[in-house]
Amino acid sequence: MFRTRIKFCGLRRPGDVATAVALGVDAIGLILVPGSPRHVTLDTAAKLRAGLPPLVGSVVLFKDADAGFVQEAIDAVRPDLLQFHGNEDAAFCASFNTPYVKALAMGGRLSLRAEARRYASASALLLDSHVPGGMGGRGETFAWTPLPKVARPLWLAGGLTAGNVGNGIKALRPFAVDVSSGIEARPGVKDADKMRAFVAAVRRADQKLK
Numbered sequence: 158m159f160r161t162r163i164k165f166c167g168l169r170r171p172g173d174v175a176t177a178v179a180l181g182v183d184a185i186g187l188i189l190v191p192g193s194p195r196h197v198t199l200d201t202a203a204k205l206r207a208g209l210p211p212l213v214g215s216v217v218l219f220k221d222a223d224a225g226f227v228q229e230a231i232d233a234v235r236p237d238l239l240q241f242h243g244n245e246d247a248a249f250c251a252s253f254n255t256p257y258v259k260a261l262a263m264g265g266r267l268s269l270r271a272e273a274r275r276y277a278s279a280s281a282l283l284l285d286s287h288v289p290g291g292m293g294g295r296g297e298t299f300a301w302t303p304l305p306k307v308a309r310p311l312w313l314a315g316g317l318t319a320g321n322v323g324n325g326i327k328a329l330r331p332f333a334v335d336v337s338s339g340i341e342a343r344p345g346v347k348d349a350d351k352m353r354a355f356v357a358a359v360r361r362a363d364q365k366l367k
Contacts, residue, residue, distance in 0.1 A: 159366045161326055161359050162333035164216065164312070165340060165352065167195030173347040174205050177213075180356045183333070184214035186240065189222070189230055194344035195337065199233045206234050216240050216258070224252070231255055238280065251278040258312065260285050263299040273307035282307070283335060286315025301328040319354035323362035330366070334359060 165177045166186030177185055187202040188195045197205070206215045214237040217230055221243030231239070231253055239257040241250050250257045259276045260283040261267060273282060286299040298316035301324065310332035313325050318339035325334065340355050342348040 159330075159363055161331065161363055163356060163359055164214075164333055164335040165337070165347070166216070166218070166314075166335055167193075167337040167341075167345060168205065168347065169195060169197050169201070169345045170347070171205065171208060173349075173352075174208055176347070176349050176352055178210060180352060182213070182356065184216050184238070185209070186216045186218055186335070186337070187234065187236070188218045189226075190218060190220045190242070199230055202230070202234045206236065214238060218242060219245075221245065224249070227253055240283065242285075247276045247278055250276070256280040258283050260314070263315065269307055270305050273309050276309070279309055281310040281312050281332065283312040283314055284329075284331075285335075298325075301325055304329060317355075319351065319358040322355060322358050323365075326359065326362040327365070 162183040164184040164186055165182050167188050168174050168177065168185050174185055187197055187205060189202060190196055202217060209215055216238040217234055217236040218240040219227055239253060239255050240260065241257060242260040250259060257279055258281045259279045261272050263284050263286055276282060298321065312333040312335050313329055313331035314335035317325060317334055317336045322334055336355055340347050340351040
């Protein structure tokens, strides 16, 4: 059976991490972007990451951070993946000897094929709804029109909820879906019922893609 991977992003509380793990998500995201309502310190990120069991991935998210801070975060948190949401070029993203995901601003005009060539060293490309220079987590989707085939796995993000993620999976068949605001009671505070409903919606969508 086709299985869409699930990442819960913007986690800040141990209880939310425990719920995510119990629901069988594939990865959690820890946001290291000052000013984000979902920002966590390196110390908190390290503690949350340390609480993960084997086979649940940890992803740390940056936006135009300097190389020193990225390396400090790698040393402190020991993430499985880095996620870059700013104007970082491929050479910068690949310079830390850690697999990375590059977010693409689908709210602007871009060529997915060109970006896939540009970030050929990325483990995956994350398609988010923000405009260039912006940040995700705003609860907005982008137009889910057919996309060209590229060599990189695609993660779908931007405004996903239990109510619409099935449509996104049907339209784009992404390797993974990435949700933050759609499973929250308020920014940075996850809602267990919404988390549970989101996972169930993804699994229903997968069943229909047999």
